[in-house]
Amino acid sequence: MPSQPPLAVGLIGAGRMGSFHATTLARRIPGVRLAAVADPVPDAARRLADHLDAPVAYTDIAAFLADPEIDAVVIATPARTHADLVEAAARAGKAVYCEKPMAVTLADADRAVSAAREAGVALQVGFNRRYDEGFRAAHDKVAAGSIGTPQLLRSLTRDPKLADPAPIPPWTIFLETLIHDFDTLRFLNPGAEAVEVFALADALVRPDFKDRGLLDTAVVTIRFDNGALATAEANFQAVYGYDVRGEVFGSAGMLTMGEVRRTHLTSYGPDGVSAESVSYDQDLFRDAYVAELADFTDCVRAGRAPAVTGEDARAALAIALAAIESVTTGGPVRVERAAE
């Protein structure tokens, strides 16, 4: 390790998630350094770079991508910019880690995947649950046949509170929240692909935002090509905290995942037995967030392929788009398969 220079990683997008990833890159992963921060907002990149002792800050993304000191980039900008940035970064020869969703149209997703393939660079997507110990152990058991053939699956995400609704584009619940669950269902049903989707969605948390198209509650039923039936659920405001759970039921057993307890402390009082719950995603998946970037940088250094690919991102997006169409048409929708 001492003989090899550290991998230089640059971050694009100095918001909440970007700052978290930058801190991880700067301080938590041996053999990696935070080489630069880029953000078009004046001073945003500079402040984060200074805070983490990163040597360079950019407001011009093109200049950032042209920096020869940077080996790999982490994209943590708003979703609609992802595909273009993946494409540009790949063409600049950088290995790319992109937050989910990698794209919001299938054409964009195909373009991003192609760009990385043509450039011969690694492309990894931020489905962090794949790096959570419980979900990963479940996947491994399913893949090893421990529960036989999957027949019924469930994945759910309930955010701890409604984010400020103003900037949320329509269909956020499918493209940014349930996209995790769609990937999780594929992860827990290895080798199978979604065939048909039926979705219901509504504005139950904030009915007053329904006119603006903001849906905050959704249930999606998915039929997979191995026969398995799955349900994905999301809601933007769980008063008890951040709730992420999974379940796979198969011919030979069942696995359940998810933890809403914040610590191992249990309290017993006159009102019964109680425990504190988790209030924030970075508490629940703290180790997973570090593990995914550590694995990405390992892949780049070792020249091996990432575990969560652009094709995975494309497949989850296809489910999300089918769900949106199902809500729009009121009926079940076939999932568009990638061209082979």
Next chain:
Amino acid sequence: MPSQPPLAVGLIGAGRMGSFHATTLARRIPGVRLAAVADPVPDAARRLADHLDAPVAYTDIAAFLADPEIDAVVIATPARTHADLVEAAARAGKAVYCEKPMAVTLADADRAVSAAREAGVALQVGFNRRYDEGFRAAHDKVAAGSIGTPQLLRSLTRDPKLADPAPIPPWTIFLETLIHDFDTLRFLNPGAEAVEVFALADALVRPDFKDRGLLDTAVVTIRFDNGALATAEANFQAVYGYDVRGEVFGSAGMLTMGEVRRTHLTSYGPDGVSAESVSYDQDLFRDAYVAELADFTDCVRAGRAPAVTGEDARAALAIALAAIESVTTGGPVRVERAAE
């Protein structure tokens, strides 16, 4: 108690469930006696009556219903005979407890409900989960507003093993298994009614039985008229035992129900932490089965209305029939409301 003569209850149907109910009536409920057993199968009623010291056994149901010694009847025959028996018993002036489903068509359900109403007799239906302590406490909390407005619900039933498939009519999973979950969802979402249903079903446990129409795995999505979105799930073969769970998520909290552990013993060994699971429905709901018959007989003696009515049975059936139509047509189906 000593001054009042015991309530005389007669049982129709001396099979597995009927024998269980007969034992409960004979031995577990103070102030109640098992007055007669009826079953058209020669000797079936006689053997059960002898075993439980019931004074009379009938093979002729009409003669049974004409017996003036019998105050109330418990119907535990095959599902397709229920509605006719409810009607006949009501016309004979008997209070009626009928196993679920009370009917398999809406016309039959309406006829059974009308007969009881016209005869002025109590009619209770065997949705035993309403008498389970956990489900009942959940209902009470929801009804009291503890979790605010219900937004997402879930109910599932997984039987411990595939019953002998030969005699199972098509659509059994909806009419006899999921009917419990449909009732549970209504119970956990008090005052709301189902509006729309989408169902997927398949033969995943025994693909070889699919030709005969036997579906063993199903997922049903339901939209309720208060906006809540619900999922009901069933499967005929859980290798780990009998699995019945519920969940209600609302604007102010969440409740989960269900117990797959058989006892409070936990074992810790080289392979981890483990517990035994429940293998049979009468283990899981033993107390609930007694409680529902105790409540029914209390209602009859006190002249009060039962807690689980023929109208409840009709509403659950309407969801089941919509689910069957959804599987047949491949699209979502509106739930037929009762004529007011």
Next chain:
Amino acid sequence: MPSQPPLAVGLIGAGRMGSFHATTLARRIPGVRLAAVADPVPDAARRLADHLDAPVAYTDIAAFLADPEIDAVVIATPARTHADLVEAAARAGKAVYCEKPMAVTLADADRAVSAAREAGVALQVGFNRRYDEGFRAAHDKVAAGSIGTPQLLRSLTRDPKLADPAPIPPWTIFLETLIHDFDTLRFLNPGAEAVEVFALADALVRPDFKDRGLLDTAVVTIRFDNGALATAEANFQAVYGYDVRGEVFGSAGMLTMGEVRRTHLTSYGPDGVSAESVSYDQDLFRDAYVAELADFTDCVRAGRAPAVTGEDARAALAIALAAIESVTTGGPVRVERAAE
């Protein structure tokens, strides 16, 4: 079953526990009838007998024991009367079930055991935890060698609230509460016997009662002759409900027992995750109380030996008396073994 007349059981002691046992005998156990109730308090026996349709009530215990209609007796009187009643009942030829403690001196215990042996009648003692499904399953696993050789054990009892202290004799916590734990430790360490005891006790719940000798909190350490080290704990006032737990740690694994949750309902709210706890012993051990009397009456009818013997009661008492001596002397105390 129909051909055999029911076993006639008489109850002595119409208090809280006696009433509970009488109800069980009258209504919950097939093949058994409550033949008589005896209590020296005028009207106490009569009221209970009337309530349960028992044909006879006695205030004269000698007359009760002389009643030839009675096959077996259940003793639920104050602890200090137990040994004499066991002896008298045995001499009258009745099978005997005696609530714990069977005696409060070793001489009394030996006398009771001898009387039953000489009379050739069954003698069972009310250590109800042996009939709880979880504790029994633990015992069976230990006996089968599942956890290897026991090395560390724990048993605890915390009552849901301080009973009215006035009538409680000194040392109640050892003779009436911890006696359960001493028996449980023997049950979970099959074949081993206590060798040495060290006890600490105090009046922490009600320090003002310490002058009257009422100790409400105790910790007892026990060394068994197979090397295992055990701890028994008790307290008279757990604000969160009735708390009974056990633990056996062995060379090949560990078992834990105990349930403080009242139902399988879990609530999730802004303050975390919670569940209701058990508030009363007859809730927690309801099934065990029925099972122990069912087993006792089965023993009597079948002529087989009871599972919880007078010798077991003697062994638990020897530990309790050693604990009392340890508190008195401030040092460890050897446990007095039964004469072989």
Next chain:
Amino acid sequence: MPSQPPLAVGLIGAGRMGSFHATTLARRIPGVRLAAVADPVPDAARRLADHLDAPVAYTDIAAFLADPEIDAVVIATPARTHADLVEAAARAGKAVYCEKPMAVTLADADRAVSAAREAGVALQVGFNRRYDEGFRAAHDKVAAGSIGTPQLLRSLTRDPKLADPAPIPPWTIFLETLIHDFDTLRFLNPGAEAVEVFALADALVRPDFKDRGLLDTAVVTIRFDNGALATAEANFQAVYGYDVRGEVFGSAGMLTMGEVRRTHLTSYGPDGVSAESVSYDQDLFRDAYVAELADFTDCVRAGRAPAVTGEDARAALAIALAAIESVTTGGPVRVERAAE
């Protein structure tokens, strides 16, 4: 943060625990650098220093302590060397973090504490459970009065497997294992001090080592000066993994701590419900090990007093020595209080 130079910390003792702490210092704590490694074993310090890019390695401890570049030292050498090293480091003006036990005699403990006090340097001791989120939350609740007055406490440590027994000095179970539990009991009973100790110990895991004085199983009963009664338990070989638990029962409630599940994954199969357990201390307390060093270095930089002091180490040692004397004498032993 960028304007302040990093705190230079030197490590003494390049064994298993030392390597773990060195990695934490080098990579996990912002504003801290691993300035040097010292170990008298030739090459041990050099290898670890090279691996972690630490600039200097020493085999001469005196030279290490004389290095003016080092602000603070972390002592992770064998227990019997701790007190001398604390004293020497304090005299050299270094802030000191010392692994537990800080000393193995009370005279040594007093000497180490005095040396730090006289030198005016921070002295923190490695009771890492105080930095575990669950134990810390429990302490905070007790300190805030949430469970009223503590009456019964329990702390236990069961190591995942018997370490190689040859180099283990007699009394290791008290001085190195149970010392954690003694500190935990003080932490969970804030402000109270141990008054009296009774201990039983044996060689149950490896009876063949008893001759060499190696005790592998112990139960210690402690009376505190606020009346609370406590139990500490240890065993060197839990086949199911590393097991650390705590419990505080008070007049207004109870708290339980401890986690033996490795992840949130639960498996349901034909043999029941199961989960994987934790196999290693650095898995269970990974975050706590980082948090204690982060807090220590924060204390040094901020000039504030550490949360776990030399006096805490002295108090836990006094309990351990009383337990050893109790095993030797067979009776209860008074705990020697520090001279005020």
